[in-house]
Structures are given as C-alpha cells and as structure tokens.
Amino acid sequence: MTRVQTLRISIPLLLAANLSSAFATNVYAYVANMGGNNVSVVNTTTNTVAAMVPVSSTPTGIDVSPDGSTVYVACGSAKAVSVISTSNNTVSATISLNTAASQVAFTISGKQVYAISPSSNLVTIIDTASKSVVKTVTVGSSPSYLAFGPGGHLAFVTNLNSGTVSVIDTASESVVRTFSTGKGPSGIAVTNDARYVFVTNQYANTVTVHDANTGAIVKTLTGFVFPNFVTMSPDGTRAYVVNGNASSVSVVSTSSYAVLATISTGKYIIPTSVAVSSDGTRAYVTNEYGLSLSVIDTAHNSVMKTIYPVGIYPAMVAMKP
Numbered sequence: 001m002t003r004v005q006t007l008r009i010s011i012p013l014l015l016a017a018n019l020s021s022a023f024a025t026n027v028y029a030y031v032a033n034m035g036g037n038n039v040s041v042v043n044t045t046t047n048t049v050a051a052m053v054p055v056s057s058t059p060t061g062i063d064v065s066p067d068g069s070t071v072y073v074a075c076g077s078a079k080a081v082s083v084i085s086t087s088n089n090t091v092s093a094t095i096s097l098n099t100a101a102s103q104v105a106f107t108i109s110g111k112q113v114y115a116i117s118p119s120s121n122l123v124t125i126i127d128t129a130s131k132s133v134v135k136t137v138t139v140g141s142s143p144s145y146l147a148f149g150p151g152g153h154l155a156f157v158t159n160l161n162s163g164t165v166s167v168i169d170t171a172s173e174s175v176v177r178t179f180s181t182g183k184g185p186s187g188i189a190v191t192n193d194a195r196y197v198f199v200t201n202q203y204a205n206t207v208t209v210h211d212a213n214t215g216a217i218v219k220t221l222t223g224f225v226f227p228n229f230v231t232m233s234p235d236g237t238r239a240y241v242v243n244g245n246a247s248s249v250s251v252v253s254t255s256s257y258a259v260l261a262t263i264s265t266g267k268y269i270i271p272t273s274v275a276v277s278s279d280g281t282r283a284y285v286t287n288e289y290g291l292s293l294s295v296i297d298t299a300h301n302s303v304m305k306t307i308y309p310v311g312i313y314p315a316m317v318a319m320k321p
Contacts, residue, residue: 033311055082061103108152139166179215187229192236200227261301
C-alpha cells in the first residue's frame with residue numbers, strides 16, 4: 001500500500017492576513033450551471049473559476065444580495081431555492097417551494113427575494129431573514145424574468161406567452177397593472193431614472209422601450225436575433241442585449257436608442273444572460289452550449305477573454321450590484 005504523506009506548511013501571520021485581505025477585496029461573478037447542478041464562483045481579477053458550489057438540481061436563475069453576503073439560486077427540478085454564503089462558498093439553507101422556479105431577484109432592500117415560476121404563472125415572495133415563503137402572486141402566462149425599478153417600489157415581470165408585463169407593487173405585493181409588449185417578451189431592465197422599461201421580445205426579434213408609468217411603447221428597436229436577456233450599465237447609458245440565436249451581445253444607447261456595437265461571443269453557443277461589473281468596465285456573458293463565460297471589455301466593446309469551461313450548460317450569471 002502506498003502511503004501518502006501530508007505536507008504541513010506554516011504561513012506567517014502577516015502573509016495570512018494579506019491573503020485574507022486580498023480575498024475580501026476580490027470581486028466575484030456567480031454562474032448557475034444548469035447541467036452541473038452547481039454554481040461557479042469566478043474571480044474577476046484573474047478571470048478564473050475559484051470554486052464550484054453544489055446546489056439543488058437544475059439551477060437556472062441566480063442573484064446576489066445587495067450587500068454581497070448571499071447568493072440565491074433557483075433550482076427548478078428540486079422546486080427549491082439554494083442559499084449560498086459568499087464568505088465560505090457553501091449552501092447555508094435550502095428553501096422549499098410549491099412550484100418550480102426558474103429565476104430569482106433580490107428586492108432593492110435585500111429583505112425579500114422574488115422567485116419566478118413559469119409553469120404555474122406565479123411569483124413567489126421569500127423573506128430573506130426567515131428564509132420562508134410569505135406570499136405568491138399570480139401573473140401572466142409563462143413569466144420569464146423580473147426587474148425592479150431603482151426605487152424598489154415596483155417589480156416588472158415579463159410574461160412570455162401572454163405578450164405582456166405584469167407590474168407588482170412591492171408594498172401591497174399585488175399586480176397593479178399589466179401592459180402589452182412585442183411577441184415573446186423575456187428579458188427586462190429598468191433605466192436608472194425609472195422612466196423607461198426595456199423589454200427583449202425574442203419571437204419578434206425586437207426590443208421595446210416602454211414608459212414605466214403607463215406601459216406605452218415609446219420606441220421599438222429592430223435588428224436583433226432572438227433577444228432573450230437585457231441588463232443596464234451601472235451609469236444607465238447603455239443597455240446590453242443578448243442575441244440568443246446570433247451568439248452575440250448588442251450594446252444599445254439608452255438615450256439615442258442606437259446600436260453602438262454588436263459583440264460576437266462565438267458560434268452556435270447560445271448566450272443566455274449578461275451581467276455588468278459595478279464599475280462598468282466588464283460585462284460577463286453565459287454561453288450555454290459553449291460551456292463558457294465571455295468577458296467583455298466595455299471600453300472597446302470586445303471579448304477580452306473566454307473562461308472555458310465555466311460549467312455544464314451555464315444558464316445565468318450574477319454579480320453584486
């Protein structure tokens with residue numbers, strides 16, 4: 001029998017403190033890997049996978065708390081939400097749901113998480129202190145994504161099969177209005193001034209810009225290919241639109257509505273989501289069939305690195321706001 005000897009290394013206290021400090025200052029992106037039943041923790045300084053966290057089955061949706069301390073993961077097949085502590089990259093709790101959730105989003109305060117269930121047309125509201133379900137809200141047919149307005153008073157939910165957006169008042173936790181979009185609304189984002197809502201309509205290959213107060217369409221943007229996701233830059237000047245069937249990301253000016261650039265992330269790799277760093281210098285794109293994460297330099301609108309493999313069928317990426 002071969003004996004394995006353990007080598008013990010003593011690290012000076014000062015060096016250990018420096019390492020701890022460096023870990024604390026690193027910024028991480030979190031990727032839900034649908035096929036791997038895990039979450040990849042990506043160090044955005046080195047652009048490498050720093051850890052893999054096992055979660056419940058079929059993780060597709062993910063979001064990071066406003067204070068960065070926890071990550072909530074929607075695990076559809078398990079009808080559960082896994083809660084990851086970012087301090088040690090372990091699952092600290094599992095919240096059972098009555099229905100399969102595909103996406104999750106923290107409220108602005110971080111006190112609640114909204115989980116979207118397409119098969120049951122529900123939004124489940126979770127209290128993050130007790131980690132328990134407090135209410136369910138019925139929305140339209142096959143809800144896809146959700147975005148909160150900057151003030152946190154309203155939540156906007158796209159309904160893929162209804163061709164609508166349901167608007168939830170977060171105080172009363174009820175739908176206060178519904179407005180029409182293009183065909184197949186999926187991704188959604190609200191501008192920083194809370195005046196407009198951008199919706200990607202994947203079946204119409206358009207992005208519609210809506211008045212946030214009335215829901216009226218103020219502009220319809222064309223030239224996209226199965227747009228399935230959108231997010232805003234931190235300064236609110238750009239919208240990043242994922243073209244699922246073109247394997248690219250379109251950069252759209254939120255003032256002129258012009259497409260400033262279209263950035264390829266590969267070929268036939270089905271990008272599914274994008275997250276922008278808090279300083280606005282990098283954008284991270286999940287490529288489901290590419291098993292990769294594209295890192296975009298936003299100053300030059302080009303891919304500076306592809307992290308491969310990031311996981312098995314990466315579905316969504318999230319970062320601390």
